[in-house]
Amino acid sequence: MLTSVAEPIVRPRPAYRSFRAEVARAERLSPHFVRVTFGGAELVDFGTAGLDQRVKLVFPHAEHGFADFPDGDDWYRAWRELPAERRNVFRTYTVRAVRPELAEVDVDFALHGDLGPASAWAARAAAGDELIIIGPDERSPERTIGIDFRPGAVDTVLLAGDETAAPAICAILAQLPADAAGAALIEVPSDADVLPVAAPAGVEVRWLARSGADAVHGERLVPAVRDWVARATTPTDGADASDAPEDAPASVAALDAAEAADADDAPLWDVPEGRSLDGACYAWLAGEASVITALRRFLVRDAGLDRRQVAFMGYWRRGRAELE
Numbered sequence: 001m002l003t004s005v006a007e008p009i010v011r012p013r014p015a016y017r018s019f020r021a022e023v024a025r026a027e028r029l030s031p032h033f034v035r036v037t038f039g040g041a042e043l044v045d046f047g048t049a050g051l052d053q054r055v056k057l058v059f060p061h062a063e064h065g066f067a068d069f070p071d072g073d074d075w076y077r078a079w080r081e082l083p084a085e086r087r088n089v090f091r092t093y094t095v096r097a098v099r100p101e102l103a104e105v106d107v108d109f110a111l112h113g114d115l116g117p118a119s120a121w122a123a124r125a126a127a128g129d130e131l132i133i134i135g136p137d138e139r140s141p142e143r144t145i146g147i148d149f150r151p152g153a154v155d156t157v158l159l160a161g162d163e164t165a166a167p168a169i170c171a172i173l174a175q176l177p178a179d180a181a182g183a184a185l186i187e188v189p190s191d192a193d194v195l196p197v198a199a200p201a202g203v204e205v206r207w208l209a210r211s212g213a214d215a216v217h218g219e220r221l222v223p224a225v226r227d228w229v230a231r232a233t234t235p236t237d238g239a240d241a242s243d244a245p246e247d248a249p250a251s252v253a254a255l256d257a258a259e260a261a262d263a264d265d266a267p268l269w270d271v272p273e274g275r276s277l278d279g280a281c282y283a284w285l286a287g288e289a290s291v292i293t294a295l296r297r298f299l300v301r302d303a304g305l306d307r308r309q310v311a312f313m314g315y316w317r318r319g320r321a322e323l324e
């Protein structure tokens, strides 16, 4: 008679999991950027794929710390089932750098005041503060699922975003091949927020400082994208970018008008797999949602880029906290 021995059930390692971490140090890089370096033994297994890899940062509950935060793969469902007053707040951020040999992870926070819990936490972060990172596990075959920069083989890359996208753009620039060509256009709150960044010689990096406290997001980024497109791209459908229609978004006021009608319904995120096309440009856009969706519309509708060559990500939305 044959007897069978029960095989152990081997479950695939989850691509993302929670890492207990604490602040090793916090460095003010500029008036509106603080780099928080997280440490902790668990971070030796933190994913190193880089580029624009996103993570969730879970902040301590004012009374209960992390006592109620669910462990395990199913943490999100379990978190949703908690009473609202027991839930930890979490927000989405980008891995700026990983040093597995030191079990360290850097996250660069754009500070925007105390209205947002993440910004308020980062402004006061100090060595020893605890936090949970939901991030990639280096040992998982799917460790790159949180990466949206997927250009395929193209001739030119356009990276454009505001200060919340600056960490992703800087991380992407550091990993581009030496012969890459294109531009990185990064809008920041002030001249003092320009950060040091390494980029291939063929990639023009422009930091675009807004004009002051009353300035609006997009006021420098939108004209800079239009200017770069007029100079650099070859439209794929016969449109001439330097001859864009009069209603193309040239200013934030025009963007606002164009977006106001459908801002609530407009899609905020689309990350196509870039197609490998000779002569093509791949555009990666991230930042305040209305600015980014309007830029994408400009690139696709007016500048003639193939929509499958444009990744756009609404990283945050004016007047709204991040959805949870």
Ligand SMILES: Cc1cc2nc3c(=O)[nH]c(=O)nc-3n(C[C@H](O)[C@H](O)[C@H](O)COP(=O)(O)OP(=O)(O)OC[C@H]3O[C@@H](n4cnc5c(N)ncnc54)[C@H](O)[C@@H]3O)c2cc1C
Binding pocket: 054, 091, 092, 093, 094, 095, 108, 109, 110, 111, 112, 115, 116, 117, 118, 119, 120, 163, 164, 165, 167, 168, 314, 315, 316, 317, 318, 319, 320, 321, 322
């Ligand atoms: C994939 C991804 C990656 C991201 N990476 C980073 C990153 O590396 N660094 C980073 O700083 N941000 C990053 N962001 C943006 C960040 O998640 C949002 O700015 C988030 O809303 C901040 O949370 P909060 O608790 O401070 O504010 P919330 O509680 O979410 O919002 C409170 C209020 O502040 C406003 N607000 C939010 N962010 C800003 C801002 N930057 N400037 C002005 N007003 C704002 C909101 O509209 C709202 O009115 C990323 C977002 C995504 C989706």
